[in-house]
Every structure is written in C-alpha cells, then in structure tokens.
Amino acid sequence: MEIQHQTVFLAFGGFAMRTFKRILGLSLLTLGLFTMGAGMGAAQSQEVAIDGDHGKLSAVIQRPAGKTEYPLVIIMHGFMANKERPLLTKLADDLEKDGIASIRFDFNGQGQSEGRFQDMTVVNEIEDAKAVYAYARKLPGVTSIALAGHSQGGVVASMTAGELGTQKVKALVLMAPAAVLREDAIRGQIFGVHYDPLNPPEIIDVRDHKVGAAYVKTAQTLPIYETASQYQGPAYMIHGTGDVIAPYTYSLRYQRIYFNGKVHLIDGEDHTFSHDTDGAAKDAADFFKEILK
Incomplete structure (x- = not known):
C-alpha cells in the first residue's frame, strides 16, 4: 500500500529540530507508525501481530x-488474497477520512500471516476473525465494531457476525460474498480445477496455491x-451483475435472511470491482458512515 505522508511544519531551532528528527525516527522504528500521527493530529497507521487460529496474523x-x-x-480479504488488495486499502482510507478506524488483516496461511495455506478452511478463518474482534475490543x-468482507471474506464476515450476535456487531458489509463456495465444493470444482467431491485429494493445486482436503470437506x-x-x-451487500465467480444471486439470498438488509447491484461489474474499485x-x-456515526 502506498502510504500518504503529511508534511508537518514546526518552528524549531536547529538543535531542537535535530533532536526532534532523532526522536521521531526512533519512534517510527519501534512503534511501526507510518504516519506522523502521534500528538500531531494526523492519521495513524500501525502494523500489529494478532494471535490467530494457526499462528500470528x-x-x-x-x-x-x-x-x-x-x-x-x-x-476481511478473499480466497488466495491478502489485506493489501486495492479494494480493501481504499475502503480503509475512505473510512479514515470519515472518522472511522479499521483493522485489515491476512488470514492464516495468506499474505504475511503465519500458517500454511493448505491448512486454511472457512471455519478456521472465522476463528481468525473472532480473534481479531477480541483484539479490537x-x-x-x-x-463499536462493524465487519466487512470481500468474496470468501464476505462469507467469513457474515458467519462471524452470526456467531458473535447482533449486540456485538454494529453493521455488516458484504462485497461480492462468495457463498457459492459450498456449491462448488459439492460439485468438486474450485477456480476451474475439478476433483472428486466424494474423495477429494489431500492437496489440490490451484493457481500456485495448495488447497487442502479439509477446506473442501468443511x-x-x-x-x-x-x-x-x-x-x-444493518447489513449491506454490494455485488456486480457481471460477476462470474460468485453470481450476484448469492447477495440476493443474503438479503432475504436479513430483516435490515439492502443490496446494491452494480451493472456489469465483476467479482473484484475492477471497473470502479x-x-x-x-x-x-x-x-458505514451512515450507520456508525
């Protein structure tokens, strides 16, 4: 992610300015702050490690x-993705401008998190999400805390919200939620790779990733x-009508289970919202701004 830095002009003398720079440099190294936010009114971005289901997140x-x-x-990001996808970083930046904080993270075995991708399942991603929720609290x-997820991350966000309950989750946004993953597993296919759904192999090679049998079975x-x-x-589903990976009808089904659910269908948009991220x-x-503020 490209970090936007703010330049802060301060009326220091020469010695004071040199001292300030040394202190600031040390703070950046030890605290992991990427913006000059501490005590200066600027936004803050901080890298952290959170104990998840299969190691540090x-x-x-x-x-x-x-x-x-x-x-x-x-x-929450999707299958074979990470927290630095443009859709997610842009969402975090927009929330920040609206006065809302965010945590975006890599699920186990993905991005910079610990664990093996072949051990990842939707079930243990839900455990990861609940660990991040506990950390955030x-x-x-x-x-207050709300949840957002794209693709498989949308499925994880929806199920995490269900497990935590309405009192603990203030709002929910699902972006192209890939609830199709259950039907795909039953049919024996994943991103164009076919297998025997009744006897899935221990490892399925998918786009340079190794998917484990436990993922399919669960x-x-x-x-x-x-x-x-x-x-x-409050729940809001955003989905493109041109999504061929997870058709928009899955968001319509989500709408039917939520009393406070709304759907925004974007004509012709694809699964990653590449036309207008x-x-x-x-x-x-x-x-989120409407609900949380």
Whole structure:
C-alpha cells in the first residue's frame, strides 16, 4: 500500500529540530507508525501481530486524525488474497477520512500471516476473525465494531457476525460474498480445477496455491446462511451483475435472511470491482458512515 505522508511544519531551532528528527525516527522504528500521527493530529497507521487460529496474523490498524474515540471496521480479504488488495486499502482510507478506524488483516496461511495455506478452511478463518474482534475490543477509544468482507471474506464476515450476535456487531458489509463456495465444493470444482467431491485429494493445486482436503470437506457442509441469519443488524451487500465467480444471486439470498438488509447491484461489474474499485469502496464506506456515526 502506498502510504500518504503529511508534511508537518514546526518552528524549531536547529538543535531542537535535530533532536526532534532523532526522536521521531526512533519512534517510527519501534512503534511501526507510518504516519506522523502521534500528538500531531494526523492519521495513524500501525502494523500489529494478532494471535490467530494457526499462528500470528499480520494486521494493519488505521485510526482517524484528531479523534480519541471512534467506531472501527474489521476488513476481511478473499480466497488466495491478502489485506493489501486495492479494494480493501481504499475502503480503509475512505473510512479514515470519515472518522472511522479499521483493522485489515491476512488470514492464516495468506499474505504475511503465519500458517500454511493448505491448512486454511472457512471455519478456521472465522476463528481468525473472532480473534481479531477480541483484539479490537481491547483497543482504547473503540466505541463499536462493524465487519466487512470481500468474496470468501464476505462469507467469513457474515458467519462471524452470526456467531458473535447482533449486540456485538454494529453493521455488516458484504462485497461480492462468495457463498457459492459450498456449491462448488459439492460439485468438486474450485477456480476451474475439478476433483472428486466424494474423495477429494489431500492437496489440490490451484493457481500456485495448495488447497487442502479439509477446506473442501468443511465447505461441503458449511451452514452459511443458517449461521449468518443469527445476525440481524444493518447489513449491506454490494455485488456486480457481471460477476462470474460468485453470481450476484448469492447477495440476493443474503438479503432475504436479513430483516435490515439492502443490496446494491452494480451493472456489469465483476467479482473484484475492477471497473470502479474506488466507487465500490466508497459505497461501502458511505454505508458505514451512515450507520456508525
């Protein structure tokens, strides 16, 4: 992610300025702050490691400028992805501008997190998400927590919200939620790779990744909508009608299980919102701004 730095002009004398630079440099190295936020009113971005289901999870916290209290959104990436995807970083930046903090993180075995991709399942990604939620609740200044997820991350976000319950999750955004993953596992296919669904191999090679049999077996019986429906707070689904990976009808089904659910269908947009990534991110951020502030 390209970090936007703010230049701060201070009226220091020569010696004081040199001292200031030395202190600032040390702070950046030891605290992992990528913006000059501490005590200066600028936004803060901080890298942290969170204990997850299969080891340490790499995460980035973004906090809005000039605020000591704020709502926070946990942002979840999709299958074979990571927290630095443009859609997710843009969402975090838009939330920050709206006075909302965020944590985006890599699930186990992906991005910079520990673990093996072949051990990843939707079930242990839900455990990762709940670990990040527990971490976020302990952060000073956090007034409420919402969840957002793209693709498989949308499925994980929806099921995590269901397991945590309406009282603990303030709002939910699902971006192209890939609830198709259960049907794909039953049919024996994943990203164009076919296998015997009744006897899946221990390892399935998919686009330079190794998918484990446990992923398939757990996906085949995953109670996606049954679990997700236990959450009944504000929910917003964003989906492109041109999505051939996870058709938009899966968002329509989510809408049917949520009493407070709305769907925005984007004509012709694909699974990654590549035609207007910024627009999709802003759409999600605007929903959170309306609900959380």
